[in-house]
Amino acid sequence: MTETFTVHVEPLGATLSCREDQTILDACLRNGVWLPHACTHGTCGTCKAEVLDGDVDLGDASPYALVDSDRDDGFALMCVAKPCEDVVIEGDVDLEDGVEIHPVRDFSGTVTALDDIAPDVRRLVITLSEPLAFNPGQYVQLNLPDGDNRPYSIASPPSEPDVIELHVKRSPDGVATDGWIFADLASGDEVSLSGPYGQFFYRPAKDKPLILLGSGTGLAPLKSILRHVMELDDEGEWEHDVVLYHGVAQVDGLYDRDWFSDAADERDWFSYRPAVSREEHEGRRGRVPVLLAEDFPKAGGNAAYICGNPSMVEDTMKALMKSRLFPRDIYREDFFDSADRAAGGHVVRSPLIKR
Ligand SMILES: Cc1cc2nc3c(=O)[nH]c(=O)nc-3n(C[C@H](O)[C@H](O)[C@H](O)COP(=O)(O)OP(=O)(O)OC[C@H]3O[C@@H](n4cnc5c(N)ncnc54)[C@H](O)[C@@H]3O)c2cc1C
Numbered sequence: 001m002t003e004t005f006t007v008h009v010e011p012l013g014a015t016l017s018c019r020e021d022q023t024i025l026d027a028c029l030r031n032g033v034w035l036p037h038a039c040t041h042g043t044c045g046t047c048k049a050e051v052l053d054g055d056v057d058l059g060d061a062s063p064y065a066l067v068d069s070d071r072d073d074g075f076a077l078m079c080v081a082k083p084c085e086d087v088v089i090e091g092d093v094d095l096e097d098g099v100e101i102h103p104v105r106d107f108s109g110t111v112t113a114l115d116d117i118a119p120d121v122r123r124l125v126i127t128l129s130e131p132l133a134f135n136p137g138q139y140v141q142l143n144l145p146d147g148d149n150r151p152y153s154i155a156s157p158p159s160e161p162d163v164i165e166l167h168v169k170r171s172p173d174g175v176a177t178d179g180w181i182f183a184d185l186a187s188g189d190e191v192s193l194s195g196p197y198g199q200f201f202y203r204p205a206k207d208k209p210l211i212l213l214g215s216g217t218g219l220a221p222l223k224s225i226l227r228h229v230m231e232l233d234d235e236g237e238w239e240h241d242v243v244l245y246h247g248v249a250q251v252d253g254l255y256d257r258d259w260f261s262d263a264a265d266e267r268d269w270f271s272y273r274p275a276v277s278r279e280e281h282e283g284r285r286g287r288v289p290v291l292l293a294e295d296f297p298k299a300g301g302n303a304a305y306i307c308g309n310p311s312m313v314e315d316t317m318k319a320l321m322k323s324r325l326f327p328r329d330i331y332r333e334d335f336f337d338s339a340d341r342a343a344g345g346h347v348v349r350s351p352l353i354k355r
């Protein structure tokens with residue numbers, strides 16, 4: 001029989017139950033207790049917390065995200081750690097004002113659209129059996145037929161909680177993509193998922209102009225944020241500029257280009273800036289961090305949201321900091337995959353950087 005233990009979370013003083021086969025992060029998020037987290041697969045180190053009392057199974061924690069000295073000092077990665085007995089942990093539970101946390105839940109749904117929108121990129125629309133409450137920018141864990149799961153950011157806005165849109169890029173020999181989403185999955189299929197996850201989401205309390213920067217399908221959560229802001233604008237509650245960069249290698253990777261161009265034509269506060277790095281075209285050529293540095297020699301006063309492959313995210317973050325944007329105004333989502341996990345990920349060293 002599966003045993004259940006008690007997890008006590010300091011400094012909140014919250015107590016909750018966690019099964020021996022459940023991660024501590026999962027138990028916390030399902031009980032509405034917020035703990036910092038990003039990748040939820042033991043790669044980034046965001047969920048590192050001290051185990052003050054009791055024994056935990058450290059799970060599949062990356063040796064780079066949880067180094068030997070962390071292990072010696074009693075730290076664990078909450079997204080992969082499971083309790084072996086009753087435990088007390090101390091988490092960094094601070095969140096900015098104005099953020100509503102939605103507990104993680106399980107959902108079933110039906111694939112109602114599956115379209116190729118760029119080479120090796122599919123749009124997946126899932127109609128859920130019940131509404132999913134989330135913050136714009138968050139992601140879901142899509143369950144694979146083999147029982148594993150993969151994170152995918154929600155591209156639709158929270159105002160549409162019954163139907164979510166995902167943008168999925170094919171990974172060569174990838175289990176979820178090459179082996180399922182780009183192979184067998186079809187419109188009409190039943191799927192299951194859980195969510196919402198992540199701390200890469202629009203922060204209303206910032207009340208600043210936005211710079212949104214994505215590469216490839218890193219556009220997905222930025223589209224959710226933008227659509228949310230457009231709704232605020234429709235209600236007369238938005239008064240800042242928004243600049244969105246979409247980095248791709250070739251022009252045909254600029255999916256949803258017409259939609260973003262139309263949005264820019266309709267709203268004078270919004271600017272859409274494709275960044276095509278490897279092909280001549282009628283627009284500007286270059287990677288996102290390069291175009292950003294040209295456009296924003298001084299970026300202070302903005303809030304920036306960066307999302308996509310880890311090397312683009314890291315380079316863009318450095319470019320923003322060089323332009324004097326404080327780390328407290330930068331949010332990042334690294335699309336880590338199994339290859340990154342095997343290589344140890346791209347662990348952020350500064351505790352000031354938001355993930
Ligand atoms: C928070 C978050 C949000 C994300 N959101 C999105 C999104 O919105 N859209 C999106 O497209 N992706 C997103 N991703 C990435 C996505 O979750 C998957 O990682 C991606 O789809 C690959 O899954 P897969 O099962 O097809 O590939 P995997 O089987 O996980 O493999 C990925 C690649 O690594 C290689 N590989 C596997 N194992 C190893 C190994 N041991 N050593 C070396 N190489 C290896 C594979 O051949 C493959 O090319 C997100 C990731 C995170 C962390």
Ligand code: FES
Nearest residue numbers: 038040043045079
């Ligand atoms: S959220 Fe736990 S290591 Fe990334």
